[in-house]
Amino acid sequence: MFQVKAKIIQNKQVKKNFFHLLVDAPEIAGKALPGQFLNIKVSDNLEPLLRRPLGVHRVSKNNIAMLYEVVGNGTQILSQRKAGEYLDIIGPLGNGFDYQSPVTCHLSPVLVAGGMGVAPLLFLADFLAHSKSFKSLVFIGAKTKSQLTCVQEFRELGCKVKIATDDGSMGFKGRVSDLLTHFLQATGDRRQATIFSCGPRPMLKAVSEISRKFKIPAQISLEEHMSCGIGACMGCVVQTTSGYKRICKEGPVFHADEIVWEREK
Amino acid sequence: MITNLTVNIGKLKLENPVMVCSGTFGYAGEFKDFLPLKKLGAIVTKTITLNPRQGNFPPRTCETPAGMLNSIGLENPGLAGFLNEKLPILKKIGVPVIVSVASEGGIAEFVKAVSELNDFKEVAAIELNISCPNIESPVTSHLSPVTGRQSPVACRRLPVFKNRRLISQDPQATYQLVKQVRKATKKTLITKLSPNVTDISEIALAAENAGSDAVSLINTLMGMSIDTKTMKPKVAAVIAGLSGPAIRPVAVRMVWEVYQKIKLPIIGMGGIIDTSSALEFFLAGSTAIGVGTANFIDPAATISILQGIKSYLRKNRINNIAKLIGGLKV
Numbered sequence A: 001m002f003q004v005k006a007k008i009i010q011n012k013q014v015k016k017n018f019f020h021l022l023v024d025a026p027e028i029a030g031k032a033l034p035g036q037f038l039n040i041k042v043s044d045n046l047e048p049l050l051r052r053p054l055g056v057h058r059v060s061k062n063n064i065a066m067l068y069e070v071v072g073n074g075t076q077i078l079s080q081r082k083a084g085e086y087l088d089i090i091g092p093l094g095n096g097f098d099y100q101s102p103v104t105c106h107l108s109p110v111l112v113a114g115g116m117g118v119a120p121l122l123f124l125a126d127f128l129a130h131s132k133s134f135k136s137l138v139f140i141g142a143k144t145k146s147q148l149t150c151v152q153e154f155r156e157l158g159c160k161v162k163i164a165t166d167d168g169s170m171g172f173k174g175r176v177s178d179l180l181t182h183f184l185q186a187t188g189d190r191r192q193a194t195i196f197s198c199g200p201r202p203m204l205k206a207v208s209e210i211s212r213k214f215k216i217p218a219q220i221s222l223e224e225h226m227s228c229g230i231g232a233c234m235g236c237v238v239q240t241t242s243g244y245k246r247i248c249k250e251g252p253v254f255h256a257d258e259i260v261w262e263r264e265k
Numbered sequence B: 001m002i003t004n005l006t007v008n009i010g011k012l013k014l015e016n017p018v019m020v021c022s023g024t025f026g027y028a029g030e031f032k033d034f035l036p037l038k039k040l041g042a043i044v045t046k047t048i049t050l051n052p053r054q055g056n057f058p059p060r061t062c063e064t065p066a067g068m069l070n071s072i073g074l075e076n077p078g079l080a081g082f083l084n085e086k087l088p089i090l091k092k093i094g095v096p097v098i099v100s101v102a103s104e105g106g107i108a109e110f111v112k113a114v115s116e117l118n119d120f121k122e123v124a125a126i127e128l129n130i131s132c133p134n135i136e137s138p139v140t141s142h143l144s145p146v147t148g149r150q151s152p153v154a155c156r157r158l159p160v161f162k163n164r165r166l167i168s169q170d171p172q173a174t175y176q177l178v179k180q181v182r183k184a185t186k187k188t189l190i191t192k193l194s195p196n197v198t199d200i201s202e203i204a205l206a207a208e209n210a211g212s213d214a215v216s217l218i219n220t221l222m223g224m225s226i227d228t229k230t231m232k233p234k235v236a237a238v239i240a241g242l243s244g245p246a247i248r249p250v251a252v253r254m255v256w257e258v259y260q261k262i263k264l265p266i267i268g269m270g271g272i273i274d275t276s277s278a279l280e281f282f283l284a285g286s287t288a289i290g291v292g293t294a295n296f297i298d299p300a301a302t303i304s305i306l307q308g309i310k311s312y313l314r315k316n317r318i319n320n321i322a323k324l325i326g327g328l329k330v
């Protein structure tokens, strides 16, 4: 783990509320693995006070890219930061995806993204494509066509992309988890496939149910409000079959069958 | 000029007065990549209880203006877990380790936990956490029968405390507890006080009279925050503890009040994030300071503050930190 002052190379609006942030952070870039995240101080003052966690979206030699949506005060302030300025960043943090398991995979690794969940999964697809020559099968869900992102990037990595939108403006009309179910029902040999998923909580819950039903192991990346991001404060926990675990430390990626969803709303 | 930064807390001699607050620094190992841990004046552990605690239902924290709310609920591995997994790591750092202790089962459990720590010489001191707003307090259950309006949250499957009265909200209960624990240990005893009281100096005095070696203040202020979109509390336990710069003026005031009332050393904390906020606490009467929420914002905050204190003393030609303590000019 490093704490660095990283120079912003680019902080570009890519869609209505979506921004692509590129920073120069060689130490972190050298160590970051798919599914890990960074904890960023978006301002130099008390507003906001705490850091904001963002997943690693892409890594090139010295640089790290993040993809984020402006959803509140912190991300709004981050979106105003300019190239040439510096951000205090801690990372890489947490345990990422365990991509060792699909080594013997016949079926492509299955990536399931909802909304901003594409951010860390693109890094995973990139990693699988380059280090293991796996072409992932990618399911992307979004509210509507204009909020779909990264489709092209996945395709450039040789991935097959399947799309679901809530309003049917592109691809399957409905939830991405339903699209995944349809796909799995139609596919004969599902053995040794692995699902990697990131997105809103209800989607991850649905993916976990699919994983159980079809007996396909799934790894899911969870989010929770974080204070320290390094495992000290015990704030960002999730209920698992072996008690509470810290999303920032044992996670953010968990095996789906580990998570206890009962008390979820 | 050589500046003397050493301070005494009971039998404990600290190389410098910069410590960390319980619960904001884990068991120190979490921070090893970010700062030279051996430069800290002392390390205070997350509060431990005799038995492991799984803590409260999430969400456990939320950000507030210049602060944050937390209701962790003292998640910890229990005394045995602490001794086996955490203490060996802490011991290697080479700075005094202060173990924060709380009880789920009254005075007897406090005494038992403290007695067991007596056997470990690497435990330099004990901090009695009698001020955690996030667990049910059995010691005080006789003090506040549940009356009045039944909260609708009681129907939900969330942990809602019937009794939020803290030991440190009652001078008598504080006296009794500290007195019993005092009998059980020769180690330096620090009593951690709650700001959720009418007169904190009265509680500090009770701790002093009962034989505490020092007091630390303040623990978090009880607070609440509501998500107006969902109409739900932002922290599942509904009421949580406020920390960070937002509480600093309250904390400084309380240190000043306690400083005027008792003779024991005070460990001041509450919203310290930089050198000048740390200096306020010394001027108000603290012998040492604790850095809490600031560790989350900048994991190396303690080291910058320590450097800053040194430069301040040098610049003002003060050769001993002792001369700063209670130096407020009124």
Ligand SMILES: Cc1cc2nc3c(=O)[nH]c(=O)nc-3n(C[C@H](O)[C@H](O)[C@H](O)COP(=O)(O)OP(=O)(O)OC[C@H]3O[C@@H](n4cnc5c(N)ncnc54)[C@H](O)[C@@H]3O)c2cc1C
Residues within 6 Å of the ligand: A037, A048, A050, A051, A052, A053, A054, A055, A056, A066, A067, A068, A069, A070, A071, A072, A073, A074, A075, A076, A116, A119, A120, A222, A223, A224, A225, A226, A252, B062, B063
């Ligand atoms: C491990 C991890 C990786 C993430 N990766 C990405 C990413 O790659 N791209 C992206 O757009 N977003 C990502 N998020 C979510 C992102 O952290 C939140 O959207 C962001 O913190 C919101 O801050 P805000 O001040 O704009 O919103 P506000 O709602 O004003 O924030 C208020 C508080 O709630 C916290 N908070 C709000 N939403 C979330 C959330 N979903 N998760 C955690 N904390 C939250 C904030 O950090 C802040 O402390 C990730 C979250 C986690 C935990």
Ligand SMILES: Cc1cc2nc3c(=O)[nH]c(=O)nc-3n(C[C@H](O)[C@H](O)[C@H](O)COP(=O)(O)O)c2cc1C
Residues within 6 Å of the ligand: A227, A233, A235, B021, B022, B023, B024, B046, B047, B070, B072, B074, B100, B129, B132, B192, B218, B219, B220, B242, B243, B244, B245, B247, B269, B270, B271, B272, B290, B291, B292, B293, B294
């Ligand atoms: C996440 C969190 C966990 C805490 N846990 C404990 C604890 O276990 N025991 C304790 O005595 N105080 C605990 N505290 C209170 C702090 O030790 C400190 O008294 C308080 O936060 C005020 O200091 P600050 O504003 O610098 O954070 C906790 C505070 C926070 C923010």
